[in-house]
Amino acid sequence: MNNALRITAFAAALAATFGTAYGVGRSVDPLVAAEDRPAQHGGHGGGEEAGGGKEKQQAAADHAAGGLEISDGGYTLALEKPVIRAGTRSEIRFTVKDDSGRKVTAYRREHGKELHFILASSDLTQYRHLHPVRAADGTWSTSVELPEAGGYRAFADFTPAAAGAENLTLGADLAVSGSYHPAALPAPRATAETDGYDVALDGDLRAGRSGELKLTISRNGRPVTDLQRYLGAYGHLVALRSGDLAYLHVHPNEGGPGPDVSFTATAPSAGTYRLFLDFQHEGKVRTAAFTVRVPASAEKGGDHQEGKGGNEGEGKGEDKGEDKGGAGHAH
Template sequence: MHTGLKIGAFAAALAVTFGTAYGVGQGVAPVVEDRPPASHDTHTEVSPEGGDGHGGHEATPAGGLQISEGGYTLDLRTPRVTAGKQSELRFAIRDDSGRAVTAYRREHEKELHLIVASRDLVTYRHLHPTRAADGTWSISVELPRAGGYRVFADFTPGKKGAENLTLGADLAASGPYEPKDMPSPASTASTDGYEVGLSGGLRPGKEGELKLTVSRNGRPVTDLQPYLGAYGHLVALRSGDLAYLHVHPNSTTKPGPDISFTATAPSSGTYRLFLDFKHEGTVHTAAFTVRAGQASAAEPTHDAGHGH
């Protein structure tokens, strides 16, 4: 992962269609559950050039939409799971010869960062699996709801000169499917008794500052703890195809209440932002919906995350 925005090459994502139940075979997997949001519009902004902002030319290439890139492939061993059951998610990163990669460059204290998000962007988790000697990664997780998910592996191979990559693969969870609507844009989010304010916004093709301010019980939190070597981590996912953006804080020595990021949206559209921050020994996640090219709205969202 990079300081600033890391995005890989763009490719088409698979769409998932559901009926009253999501019927897939049993398997293994991860993820977390956000509390059900209120019903809101989930359509994206129309780009100035026309279209929904997801097709055609993009100002910056989007990442996480390819299962293979730069000679590496995400081999998801457990592409199907049963919702609500504890399972083990297993995968490997393979090089162009088909061998599992066993050497990685540590970034932000980890060799690999795993993001799991539901297609409706209601469920999200930033996970850190364990790697076996043969290159197989695994982690015990539970998918809270049936439906389609996307798994993102963010890593840098240990090979000299290798660049950071984000590869993505689809994951399915069987069980009764209940669609959820993504919350509308908001400038505040509540999580685990904390309030997080958002100022600034995403701009297509241009750098913009996103400032998040953490408070609890009406008081600024000024003693945030480092988490993976930083006071905050931010992931942005684009609604629809789940294009992946990963950003890290701008240089700061203050442990809160403000955490500043610089990010560039690959296109116009609606994005979901997920902020991880650590306080009093627990990692919390706050989520926001934003539209690239627009400032944040001023209505509150529902709880967006739980401690890790």
């Protein structure tokens, strides 16, 4: 039997299936290995009472992660057409609506943009950081070509201009039709290579505690000390949790222009995460990706826990006019 799954135009009706099979969305139990599954129902280590305490702990962890909800804080992300075709440049149109159903037309600018739009495949091998354009009526649009079919998650990271509004990251499912071949999550490694650059990862991503992640960029064995600012910073980072694609807000630290770029981040739970570093050098944006495993808080991972690693498959998705880096926005 052909292992390829043919996804046709009716893929929109199968969005729930994608969510179940590939871990897209929040309402399903992702099919991931036990050691990679984010801690559920308070599974952050021993010593917790069963019941309410664990549920509160998990609720707090989920609150720390974004992109799990299509609606939050009185705002909703609405994709105009939740299906596109693999290998074809397509336009994605979407709106953000308030609780009365009106399209939002005013935003606060962060890192030079009113809204950051990110696409990631459910197996975390495809990633795009896009810069959509907003029409006067509040409709956003951007074009993208995704080479691989399957289930994707679309993230909108923004802050409405309304008084008292806070930053939100909303997520919606996107189906990409075509022949789908599932890919395994790359194994953790401490280095990654992208477009002739070597990036080394040091530091810890910890469950429930902040930690520093330092990434060091070199080329041809020499440190890169003349990184260029991109969206107001020398590096941007997005972290996504394998299984449900929870989106972490990563805070960039002061410094630059290289070779080190550092960030402060807190993992909401144990699990496996994919990190996407975006940096600019000689006028071009490059992306390095890493797989990191975060142990439960009860496991004494220390300062040298497993998970300070990159991946072997950084070559997917060469620059085709869209940015494929993370927006590590400091909110």
